[in-house]
Amino acid sequence: MARAVQQRTLKTRARLTDAARQIIAEYGYEGLRIEEVVKRAGVAKGTFFAHFHDKDALMDILIGAEIDSYLDRIEVCSPPRTIDDLLDALLPLLEFMSCERYVFDVILRHSGAAACDAIGPIAETFARHDAVVAEWLADGPFRNDVSPDLLAQGIQAFSVQSIALNFCAINNTVPLRTRLSEYLTAWLLPDSQSAAAHSAARA
Amino acid sequence: MARAVQQRTLKTRARLTDAARQIIAEYGYEGLRIEEVVKRAGVAKGTFFAHFHDKDALMDILIGAEIDSYLDRIEVCSPPRTIDDLLDALLPLLEFMSCERYVFDVILRHSGAAACDAIGPIAETFARHDAVVAEWLADGPFRNDVSPDLLAQGIQAFSVQSIALNFCAINNTVPLRTRLSEYLTAWLLPDSQSAAAHSAARA
DNA sequence: ATTAATAATTGACCGGGGTCATTTTTTAAG
DNA sequence: CTTAAAAAATGACCCCGGTCAATTATTAAT
Numbered sequence: 233m234a235r236a237v238q239q240r241t242l243k244t245r246a247r248l249t250d251a252a253r254q255i256i257a258e259y260g261y262e263g264l265r266i267e268e269v270v271k272r273a274g275v276a277k278g279t280f281f282a283h284f285h286d287k288d289a290l291m292d293i294l295i296g297a298e299i300d301s302y303l304d305r306i307e308v309c310s311p312p313r314t315i316d317d318l319l320d321a322l323l324p325l326l327e328f329m330s331c332e333r334y335v336f337d338v339i340l341r342h343s344g345a346a347a348c349d350a351i352g353p354i355a356e357t358f359a360r361h362d363a364v365v366a367e368w369l370a371d372g373p374f375r376n377d378v379s380p381d382l383l384a385q386g387i388q389a390f391s392v393q394s395i396a397l398n399f400c401a402i403n404n405t406v407p408l409r410t411r412l413s414e415y416l417t418a419w420l421l422p423d424s425q426s427a428a429a430h431s432a433a434r435a
Numbered sequence: 436m437a438r439a440v441q442q443r444t445l446k447t448r449a450r451l452t453d454a455a456r457q458i459i460a461e462y463g464y465e466g467l468r469i470e471e472v473v474k475r476a477g478v479a480k481g482t483f484f485a486h487f488h489d490k491d492a493l494m495d496i497l498i499g500a501e502i503d504s505y506l507d508r509i510e511v512c513s514p515p516r517t518i519d520d521l522l523d524a525l526l527p528l529l530e531f532m533s534c535e536r537y538v539f540d541v542i543l544r545h546s547g548a549a550a551c552d553a554i555g556p557i558a559e560t561f562a563r564h565d566a567v568v569a570e571w572l573a574d575g576p577f578r579n580d581v582s583p584d585l586l587a588q589g590i591q592a593f594s595v596q597s598i599a600l601n602f603c604a605i606n607n608t609v610p611l612r613t614r615l616s617e618y619l620t621a622w623l624l625p626d627s628q629s630a631a632a633h634s635a636a637r638a
Numbered sequence: 639a640t641t642a643a644t645a646a647t648t649g650a651c652c653g654g655g656g657t658c659a660t661t662t663t664t665t666a667a668g
Numbered sequence: 669c670t671t672a673a674a675a676a677a678t679g680a681c682c683c684c685g686g687t688c689a690a691t692t693a694t695t696a697a698t
Contacts, residue, residue, distance in 0.1 A: 235674070238664065244676080266655065276678045281656060340543050344599035351605055378621045386618065389596035393588065396547035402554055415589065418581045422625035441694065443646070469685065479648045484686065486646095 245283050247273040252290060261291065262334040289352070291338045296353025299339075302328060303360055311368040315416050318368075319409055322391065325361075326408060330395045340392070361388060374420040383420065390415040448486050450476040455493060464494065465537040492555070494541045499556025502542075505531060506563055514571040518619050521571075522612055525594065528564075529611060533598045543595070564591060577623040586623065593618040 251272035255264050266287055270277050284290045302325040312318040330336055342354035351359075365384035374383065394412040398404045454475035458467050469490055473483050487493045505528040515521040533539055545557035554562075568587035577586065597615040601607045 235665070238675070240664080240676070265653090267653090277655090278657075278679065279677050282676065287655065337544060340599075341540060344596070344601075344603045351603070355603065375625065377625065382617065382621055385596065386593070386621070389592040389618075390589070392595070393547070393592035396543075398547075400547045400554070400558065414585065415592075418585055418589070419622070422578065422580065438644070438695065441645070443694080447646080468683090470683090480685090481649070481687080482647055490685065 241283075244273070244275060244279060247275070248280060248283055249290075249294070252294060256294065260334075261295070261332050261338070264291075288338065288341070292342050292352045292354050295335060295338055296342075296357055298328060299325065299354065299357040300360070303357060303364065306361075307364050311372055313373055315413055315420065318387075318416065318420075319413055322387075323409060326391055326395060326412070329391075330398065330408070333399060336395060336399065343392075358388065369420075375422060386419050387416065390419060444486075447476070447478060447482060450478070451483060451486055452493075452497070455497060459497065463537075464498070464535050464541070467494075491541065491544070495545050495555045495557050498538060498541055499545075499560055501531060502528065502557065502560040503563070506560060506567065509564075510567050514575055516576055518616055518623065521590075521619065521623075522616055525590075526612060529594055529598060529615070532594075533601065533611070536602055539598060539602065546595075561591065572623075578625060589622050590619065593622060 248269060251269045252264060254272065255268055264287075266280055267277065269290075270280050273280075284293075306321050306325065309321045312321055328335075329339055339354055342352050343358050344355065362381060362384045365387055366380040369380040369383045390412060394408055394415065397411065398406075398408050451472060454472045455467060457475065458471055467490075469480065469483055472493075473480050476483075487496075509524050509528065512524045515524055531538075532542055542557055545555050546561050547558065565584065565587045568590055569583040572583040572586045593615060597611055597618065600614065601609075601611050
């Protein structure tokens with residue numbers, strides 16, 4: 233029969249994640265060293281790897297939790313009626329995702345291209361993001377010739393693309409919001425766009 | 436005055452990249468170790484880092500060259516008239532990009548989110564991809580309410596998204612081509628879409 | 639040729655992630 | 669209690685990317 237989880241286990245795990253969060257607050261995600269984590273937690277190095285498969289797994293958990301807290305705030309918004317509303321809702325999350333290059337890399341690695349057998353925390357947040365956005369888009373003022381879920385997936389694709397381009401020195405003259413706005417208008421309002429473009433061409 | 440590049444330099448560099456290509460042929464990109472590269476090239480470890488900034492820079496060059504060879508073939512295609520034509524042209528490249536998780540990770544790191552100060556080989560290929568596809572889409576049978584370049588960028592975003600999702604065990608029941616086809620139909624043919632693609636995807 | 643300046647190479651060394659045989663602690667059974 | 673099995677923790681060790689002061693090779697000028 234399987235034994236219950238020991239109190240000790242939970243305590244050690246908590247000490248490790250607490251230490252990690254503390255280090256991140258001081259040095260950023262990029263600056264985290266496992267040796268420093270175990271030192272502050274007062275355990276041996278091997279103990280860390282008994283609790284987390286590797287460094288990435290810890291990052292997955294910590295960054296996933298952070299993304300979740302942004303999604304909590306996004307979830308309670310009323311469905312956006314315009315692209316600008318949508319951007320207002322999503323941008324805080326996207327800014328966190330691009331707070332550090334390392335963070336964005338970790339997110340990319342875990343978002344869909346998850347090496348792990350089971351789905352991890354960050355991958356979960358992507359699914360949740362899809363669900364929240366798809367809910368918004370059902371019966372909204374945007375195109376409805378394709379499923380809301382497909383639209384939500386497209387929003388994710390364009391969000392990631394926008395962040396990636398903005399990390400590049402050559403492309404980051406355009407603010408994230410502006411770039412994403414252009415993508416989302418073309419994606420969510422293909423009709424109104426042509427009208428706008430046409431009238432612009434006429435003028 | 437700046438001195439000319441020594442013959443020795445070119446020779447050493449060639450020996451290093453040759454060794455690297457050989458190792459990749461045997462063990463894959465993931466299996467490449469710098470120690471093995473320098474051993475086969477018959478030079479010291481430090482020499483490698485005098486020629487390449489780091490391991491990623493070598494990968495950037497090798498993978499970038501590979502992508503370029505796919506683009507060479509893509510470039511000579513006649514502009515696609517249908518989504519299927521487009522997929523036929525692009526899929527070989529996308530399959531290379533997803534041949535190894537590690538390769539896809541390297542590509543993502545270098546595509547736009549380039550840490551490097553200057554633009555690297557892989558980032559160049561992304562720009563080239565954009566240019567080729569934008570050229571195709573100008574005056575094509577697809578939507579023309581937005582610029583061809585924006586359409587090309589969207590194709591890239593959806594390509595990356597499709598590959599990422601396909602690496603995830605949970606999502607890879609849908610073939611890459613099928614998934615991308617759905618995205619591209621919605622992106623490039625927002626009008627015709629409504630009835631056709633939706634019922635097709637369900638079937 | 640000699641020499642001074644520059645370029646290329648070397649390999650011992652370091653940092654930090656990850657492993658694993660061994661030891662210590664906890665738990666359940668007699 | 670005692671004890672045997674399971675769980676948790678330990679830290680010396682390995683792997684491998686990356687560094688750098690010292691050495692060797694090349695070039696240009698006299």
